[in-house]
Amino acid sequence: xxxxxxxxxxxxxxxxxxxxxxxxxxxxxxxxxxxxxxxxxxxxxxxxxxxxxxxxxxxxxxxxxxxxxxxxxxxxxxxxxxxxxxxxxxxxxxxxxxxxxxxxxxxxxxxxxxxxxxxxxxxxxxxxxxxxxxxxxxxxxxx
Amino acid sequence: xxxxxxxxxxxxxxxxxxxxxxxxxxxxxxxxxxxxxxxxxxxxxxxxxxxxxxxxxxxxxxxxxxxxxxxxxxxxxxxxxxxxxxxxxxxxxxxxxxxxxxxxxx
Numbered sequence: 034x035x036x037x038x039x040x041x042x043x044x045x046x047x048x049x050x051x052x053x054x055x056x057x058x059x060x061x062x063x064x065x066x067x068x069x070x071x072x073x074x075x076x077x078x079x080x081x082x083x084x085x086x087x088x089x090x091x092x093x094x095x096x097x098x099x100x101x102x103x104x105x106x107x108x109x110x111x112x113x114x115x116x117x118x119x120x121x122x123x124x125x126x127x128x129x130x131x132x133x134x135x136x137x138x139x140x141x142x143x144x145x146x147x148x149x150x151x152x153x154x155x156x157x158x159x160x161x162x163x164x165x166x167x168x169x170x171x172x173x174x175x176x
Numbered sequence: 177x178x179x180x181x182x183x184x185x186x187x188x189x190x191x192x193x194x195x196x197x198x199x200x201x202x203x204x205x206x207x208x209x210x211x212x213x214x215x216x217x218x219x220x221x222x223x224x225x226x227x228x229x230x231x232x233x234x235x236x237x238x239x240x241x242x243x244x245x246x247x248x249x250x251x252x253x254x255x256x257x258x259x260x261x262x263x264x265x266x267x268x269x270x271x272x273x274x275x276x277x278x279x280x281x282x
């Protein structure tokens with residue numbers, strides 16, 4: 034395995050980790066009961082920061098649009114599937130279908146909203162967690 | 177009320193997106209501070225919304241509407257083009273949220 038392969042594999046691992054952290058964030062925010070439960074609230078803050086960190090590392094090498102699409106898809110699907118395991122909730126077929134539509138829409142939109150490969154003078158694209166400019170800079174340096 | 181909380185949480189999430197972009201990899205202290213404060217406030221209002229919504233449902237609506245807002249702001253404020261792909265994505269998300277609501281699942 035060459036150095037590039039390994040660093041690419043690490044980036045994807047980091048992206049999956051960022052998705053996992055986002056699931057943890059969603060579940061702990063729900064478990065905090067409007068931030069009235071201290072332990073869940075602290076866990077939510079930790080997951081928020083971990084997500085920000087893992088995503089920024091992953092997007093140094095992975096295409097921003099693809100990265101956000103994968104990350105957002107994992108987060109939303111994971112929260113929907115795991116919510117019923119942690120809380121007194123149920124996932125009905127109707128709910129699952131509409132959630133599937135929303136998640137498909139998010140993944141599609143993130144792929145469609147990727148910054149066009151343009152010169153450095155191109156306008157900044159604000160994006161979820163907005164790490165675009167940093168990622169683009171680093172990508173440019175590595176290619 | 178849960179829809180209002182979700183809307184407020186979405187506004188903060190969109191601020192997070194813009195501020196984090198300007199924070200230059202969190203080297204710019206002012207924008208980093210705005211990112212973290214908006215993230216905290218957004219998280220608080222999301223947690224209020226999730227008192228009513230199921231976690232998976234509330235989270236999906238919150239993150240998808242933030243995505244729509246970010247795309248729309250990109251067009252309105254940052255001169256991005258609204259092509260058919262983005263329009264389709266926005267339409268699918270809105271259809272999903274409305275469908276979830278009408279089916280009584282949200």
